[in-house]
Amino acid sequence: MERMNDEVAALLQEYADLIAITGGDAFKIRVYEKAARSVGGFAQDIAGLDERGLRRIPNVGASIAAKIDEYAHTGAIHQLEELRARVPAGVRLLTTIPTLGPKKAMVLYRERGIDSVESLERAIHAGALQGLPGFGARTEENLLHGIQVLGKTGRRVHIGLAMPLAEDIVARLAAVPGCDRCAYAGSLRRMKDTIGDIDVLATADDSAPLMSAFTALPCVTEVVARGETKCSVRTPTLQVDLRVVRRDSWGAALQYFTGSKAHNIRTREIAVHRKLKLSEYGVFDVNTGARIASAREEDVYAMLGLPWIPPALREDGGEIEAAVLGELPRLATDADIRGDLHTHTRLSDGLATLEEMAAAAAARGYAYYAVTDHAPNLYMQRMTDDKALDQRERVRRLGSAHPGTRFLHGTELNLDPDGEVDWPPEFLAGFDVCVASVHSHFTLPRARMTRRLVRACENPHIKIIGHPTGRVIGRREPVDADWEEVFAACARTGTALEIDAFPDRLDLPAGLARRALGHGVVFSIGSDAHAVPHLANMRYGVGIAQRAWLDPGHVINTWPPDRLLRFLGDGRGR
Structure with missing residues (x-):
C-alpha cells in the first residue's frame, strides 16, 4: 500500500518548485525541499499523526506541519493551489528538462509565451529565443540536448x-x-x-x-x-x-502478458515447430484443437520443451538457447542478500541517524552493514577527518546493541577528473570499505573518463565503483567511457562494480552489467539509502542484477561475512 509520506513529499517538492518558478525566497525553497526529503524518508507512515507528531519529523516546522495536517483533513493545501493557479502546468513541465531551471522556465513563458516542451523545441529551431538574455547559442544547444534526454524516457x-x-x-x-x-x-x-x-x-x-x-x-x-x-x-x-x-487460463495469460514481445515471438515459433499453438488462452494441439496446458506458467513452458524461464530474462537475449541447453543461471534473489555496502546518515546528506539506520539494517536480518557517508570533496556535506573518526568509534560500538550484524565503517569517495580521491592512502586504510563515485565533471572526453575510472580501480583502497555511469534516469545521460577497458581493469584489480539500487539511478544498467560479467567482474548491489525506507530499494537493484544474468556468486554482498571481509582486504575474497 502507498504511504501518505510519498504523496505529501511530492506536494512539498512541488510547492518548493512553484516558489522557485515564481521568484520566491531561496531560503524558503530549501526549507520545503528539505522537508520533502525528510517526509519521504521518514520511517513511520505519517497518516494519522497530529501536528505535534508531524513536527517530530526532521525539517518539519509548525508551518509545514499545518500544511500537512490540512492535506490530511481536506485533501488539498490551499497555498499550493494558489501557486498552481499562477503557473501554467506546461511551465512546470518545462522544469523537468535537464539544465532548465525554474526561473528560466518562467522567463520563457513571460517573454515568449512558451508553455510546453514542444513549444520550446519549436521556438529554438525557429530562432525565437535570439536576443533573450541568458539564452545564447550554448544554452539553446544544452536545452535541445535536455529535451532529447527527456524524450528517451517519454511518458515512462x-x-x-x-x-x-x-x-x-x-x-x-x-x-x-x-x-x-x-x-x-x-x-x-x-x-x-x-x-x-x-x-x-x-x-x-x-x-x-x-x-x-x-x-x-x-x-x-x-x-x-x-x-x-x-x-x-x-x-x-x-x-x-x-x-x-478464467482460472484455468492463468498460466498462459501470465506468460503472454509478461512478455517481452520478442520473447513471445520466440516461444510461439517453438510452438509452431512442435505442431502446437500458443496464445494467452493456453497451448493447443493444432490437429485436434485441444488445450493441453494453460493453468500454470511452468506447464506452458514444459509443453514447449523448456524449463520455466525467470521473467527478468524474457527479452530474447539468449534465454531460449540457454534454456534448451539447461544452462539458465540461478539468479540472485532478495533472499540471497546478506548486507548493504552503500548507505548514508545525517552526517552527510542522509535523513536518519547512524543508530536508526543500523537498527533498521539489523531488523532486515543483515549479517553486515556499511555506512558510507560522503567524503570531504563533496563540499556541501562538510565532512572532516574528525567527523569521520568520531563516526568510526560510534560504528564500532553498534555491535553490542545488534550482535547479529557486523557493522562496517566506510566512505563514498569522490573521483576527481584525474581519478584522485578525497583522502590520502594512510587515512583510507582505516576504513573497512571505500566506495568511489563520479559526482561531477560528467562530460569529460571518452579517453579521460575511461582513465579516471581505471585509476580508481587501480587504487588499492577502493573496492567498489559506485553508480559507475553516473546516470540519473530522465535527467542525466551516462558518462562516455570505454567500458570494455573499465571492465578489464575491474577484473584485473579485483574491484567490484556497483548496481546502485536507488530507483532513479539503477546504475550499472543491466546491459552493461551483463557485458561486465563476461569479463569476470564481481558486483555489489547497494541501496544508496539516505533514509530508513530507502533500504528497501535493494529489491530494485536485485531486479537489475537478474536482468544482467547475475548469479549470487558474482554479487559480493551475498557472500558470507568472512569471504566478504577477505575481498575488502585484498580485492579477491576467494
Whole structure:
C-alpha cells in the first residue's frame, strides 16, 4: 500500500518548485525541499499523526506541519493551489528538462509565451529565443540536448514510482470478493528500469465486481476504456490495464502478458515447430484443437520443451538457447542478500541517524552493514577527518546493541577528473570499505573518463565503483567511457562494480552489467539509502542484477561475512 509520506513529499517538492518558478525566497525553497526529503524518508507512515507528531519529523516546522495536517483533513493545501493557479502546468513541465531551471522556465513563458516542451523545441529551431538574455547559442544547444534526454524516457517512469502503485492496486483488487488471483505482469514483472504502463492480471468467475472496484480506485483519474474482461484507466503516474481471465487460463495469460514481445515471438515459433499453438488462452494441439496446458506458467513452458524461464530474462537475449541447453543461471534473489555496502546518515546528506539506520539494517536480518557517508570533496556535506573518526568509534560500538550484524565503517569517495580521491592512502586504510563515485565533471572526453575510472580501480583502497555511469534516469545521460577497458581493469584489480539500487539511478544498467560479467567482474548491489525506507530499494537493484544474468556468486554482498571481509582486504575474497 502507498504511504501518505510519498504523496505529501511530492506536494512539498512541488510547492518548493512553484516558489522557485515564481521568484520566491531561496531560503524558503530549501526549507520545503528539505522537508520533502525528510517526509519521504521518514520511517513511520505519517497518516494519522497530529501536528505535534508531524513536527517530530526532521525539517518539519509548525508551518509545514499545518500544511500537512490540512492535506490530511481536506485533501488539498490551499497555498499550493494558489501557486498552481499562477503557473501554467506546461511551465512546470518545462522544469523537468535537464539544465532548465525554474526561473528560466518562467522567463520563457513571460517573454515568449512558451508553455510546453514542444513549444520550446519549436521556438529554438525557429530562432525565437535570439536576443533573450541568458539564452545564447550554448544554452539553446544544452536545452535541445535536455529535451532529447527527456524524450528517451517519454511518458515512462522509473520502477520506483511504478512498483508501489502496482502493488497497491494488486492488493486492493485481491481483496475484492470473488477474486481468485491477482498480479502485475508486463515490463514491471520483468523488472525493467523504466515502465510505460502497468499490466494487471486477475482471475474471477464474475469479472464485474473487479471492474467496478478497479475504476473506483482512489488513484484513478480517468477511465479510458471498459469492457467485460478488460479495462484501462489513467492515474497521475501511468496508464493501468486490467485483464480478467478464467482460472484455468492463468498460466498462459501470465506468460503472454509478461512478455517481452520478442520473447513471445520466440516461444510461439517453438510452438509452431512442435505442431502446437500458443496464445494467452493456453497451448493447443493444432490437429485436434485441444488445450493441453494453460493453468500454470511452468506447464506452458514444459509443453514447449523448456524449463520455466525467470521473467527478468524474457527479452530474447539468449534465454531460449540457454534454456534448451539447461544452462539458465540461478539468479540472485532478495533472499540471497546478506548486507548493504552503500548507505548514508545525517552526517552527510542522509535523513536518519547512524543508530536508526543500523537498527533498521539489523531488523532486515543483515549479517553486515556499511555506512558510507560522503567524503570531504563533496563540499556541501562538510565532512572532516574528525567527523569521520568520531563516526568510526560510534560504528564500532553498534555491535553490542545488534550482535547479529557486523557493522562496517566506510566512505563514498569522490573521483576527481584525474581519478584522485578525497583522502590520502594512510587515512583510507582505516576504513573497512571505500566506495568511489563520479559526482561531477560528467562530460569529460571518452579517453579521460575511461582513465579516471581505471585509476580508481587501480587504487588499492577502493573496492567498489559506485553508480559507475553516473546516470540519473530522465535527467542525466551516462558518462562516455570505454567500458570494455573499465571492465578489464575491474577484473584485473579485483574491484567490484556497483548496481546502485536507488530507483532513479539503477546504475550499472543491466546491459552493461551483463557485458561486465563476461569479463569476470564481481558486483555489489547497494541501496544508496539516505533514509530508513530507502533500504528497501535493494529489491530494485536485485531486479537489475537478474536482468544482467547475475548469479549470487558474482554479487559480493551475498557472500558470507568472512569471504566478504577477505575481498575488502585484498580485492579477491576467494
